[in-house]
Amino acid sequence: MYPEYIVVHTAAFNGKDCDRDMIDAWHKARNWSGIGYHFVIVNDQHSSKADGSVESGRPTNKAGAHALGLNSRSLGICCIGHGDINDFTPAQYQSLYRLIRRLMTEFAIPVEKVIGHRELNQLAERGVISSRYRTSKSCPGSKVDMDFIREQLPATAALSDANEQPSPELREAIKQAVAVLQQHRSHYPNAQDELDEFIHHPEVISLSQ
Ligand SMILES: [Zn+2]
Structure with a gap:
């Protein structure tokens, strides 16, 4: 349904x-x-x-x-x-x-x-x-x-x-998620450009500050 x-x-x-x-x-x-x-x-x-x-x-x-x-x-x-x-x-x-x-x-x-x-x-x-x-x-x-x-x-x-203002919990979760992705970036060599693009997207920046 x-x-x-x-x-x-x-x-x-x-x-x-x-x-x-x-x-x-x-x-x-x-x-x-x-x-x-x-x-x-x-x-x-x-x-x-x-x-x-x-x-x-x-x-x-x-x-x-x-x-x-x-x-x-x-x-x-x-x-x-x-x-x-x-x-x-x-x-x-x-x-x-x-x-x-x-x-x-x-x-x-x-x-x-x-x-x-x-x-x-x-x-x-x-x-x-x-x-x-x-x-x-x-x-x-x-x-x-x-x-x-x-x-x-x-x-x-x-x-x-x-x-709706994002909650501090959501901001923290996104910050941590981005950090985890950064930390393990060597595991996806073909997706690093996309990752950088994502990390530098204004919406992601505004949520992870
Ligand atoms: Zn009823």
Whole structure:
């Protein structure tokens, strides 16, 4: 599967200790192969996991089971909690924005294709999916403003690269990688020109300083 959309959900469960494993058990009880979401973001009602923890569900190359009519074209992210009762926590939002930015970049997904589950209805109205896939759900919840979420995200995947400052860890990793390549350059005598070109590329220089 190559995802075109990112769909945000609520677990619609207002209890404690909800996480990937609990949802996996619910979905197995429905005779699904396991958790239908690709990612889960824990809230502040968990006794051992930190608020905002991101857990992986289905691998991103496998179609999920979270948005009928769009499963073969989308990634599903479930924020724990009940979006009709409480908005996501600030830590969940932080993790959500970071995760969505990463997925937008990885799969070249534009911000208008980051939607809430309930917005499947707009896709049905526009004929993107069949009208039989309309949903009566409020998911990700009446407290959750999808327009606000989209405003926090870069307009295009390409912009997110340019806007995001590389972390000190990334700079250090690239510096070390370049040093390792330099150190072992005698092993690839026919690629040394390309290596020098790479090392002296402005993007690499700016990242390894
Ligand atoms: Zn949903």
